[in-house]
Amino acid sequence: MSTEPDTSEVYLNGEFIPLGEACVPVMDRGFLFGDGVYELIPVYGGRPFRLSQHMERLDNSLGSVRMENPLQLDAWERIFARLTGSIPDIDQLLYLQVTRGVDRTRNHLFPQGGEPTVFVMAWTAEPRDPDISGKGIAAVVLEDNRWHRCDIKATALLGNVLLRQAAQDAGAAEAILVRDGLVTEGSSTNPFVVQDGEILTPPASNRLLRGITRDLVLELARGVDMPCAERHITRDELETADELWISSSSREVQPVTLLDGKPVGEGVPGALWRRIDDLFQDYKAHL
Incomplete structure (x- = not known):
């Protein structure tokens, strides 16, 4: 932010x-x-x-x-x-x-x-919000109705603007987007799902913008042998995730603890997110 x-x-x-x-x-x-x-x-x-x-x-x-x-x-x-x-x-x-x-x-x-x-x-930049570290944020699932070249960081962002506003109108901080039953990205973020201890994020394609922070999260996880993979994620996997995160240049890595009004996992920021956040903050401190 x-x-x-x-x-x-x-x-x-x-x-x-x-x-x-x-x-x-x-x-x-x-x-x-x-x-x-x-x-x-x-x-x-x-x-x-x-x-x-x-x-x-x-x-x-x-x-x-x-x-x-x-x-x-x-x-x-x-x-x-x-x-x-x-x-x-x-x-x-x-x-x-x-x-x-x-x-x-x-x-x-x-x-x-x-x-x-x-x-x-x-x-x-705004300072880190301690409430997010303690409570996480809310997100909603919306249909991805944008164009098919989301890999271009284009200034024509009306589709993203409308989706982010729809999330705001629903009382959420972000929209997680789904196209053809598969997760693509957020309205302005990349999502990560944790299932059975493995960190998952959708693979790079024309359907999403390959975030710089997204790539760093994968790099940090692999550097400490945390299981992770870039693969397709279904809506069911999204809705049954043990943990859910979003990442972006301005928001860093934030835990989503409420999805469509329902708790994600135990409804609090998870242990793997805390580990990744520690690694991310340490990386920043040693630039």
């Missing part, structure tokens, strides 16, 4: 300017079509978290929508350092967005010779 952006400046198309002065033309394809991609990167102790993995995913998303990365890695790093450098001891979140840029007319076809729009901002 995060607070409102509180930075005094942002980066937009080669300039650092005050947030309140940052504007893009109405003919920008990001505004008209959601024709762009983005990344959200946690910053701990002034250091972007898993930066190489985030930038690799950015390249993958750009390639999938037939765009090139407009900046070299060292240029991105200089931007990140300036935007986060004023408060290096406070956890932050970096948001970067690249759209296909401005066109002369509203045309579905790609513009010829256009320049991409590049936008970056940073803000202070």
Whole structure:
């Protein structure tokens, strides 16, 4: 979770300017079509978290929508350092967005010779909520009705927005999505199910965004020989899980203790989640 952006400046198309002065033309394809991609990167102790993995995913998303990365890695790093450098001891979140840029007319076809729009901002992350560690969160199961290229971290997030709002309206913190009877992801997270001591998460595919935190959870589990697997998870397995977690860059790894109004397992954060959370916090502390 995060607070409102509180930075005094942002980066937009080669300039650092005050947030309140940052504007893009109405003919920008990001505004008209959601024709762009983005990344959200946690910053701990002034250091972007898993930066190489985030930038690799950015390249993958750009390639999938037939765009090139407009900046070299060292240029991105200089931007990140300036935007986060004023408060290096406070956890932050970096948001970067690249759209296909401005066109002369509203045309579905790609513009010829256009320049991409590049936008970056940073803000202070919310501190860990002790209630979540003690009680967990509630989630609901909803049908995954989004498009079939969820592996692209695209700015066109209306489907995710509607699903997250539906969860909120139902008194839950997240929606766990199911397509064709199989779990895909959350509205803005990756899910993990624990069955008989094994940690399970859906395999990477076009049906879900392969989260950076998701991959780290698997890496940490395998590093201490905790049984885990990437495989399809049925709705029945979801609803009968011993433990259920969600992960994302802004929420880290959170335990779900209530699903569709029913307790998950014993209805409290489980022992395996606590082990993974300890490993995750230790990993952060030794960046």
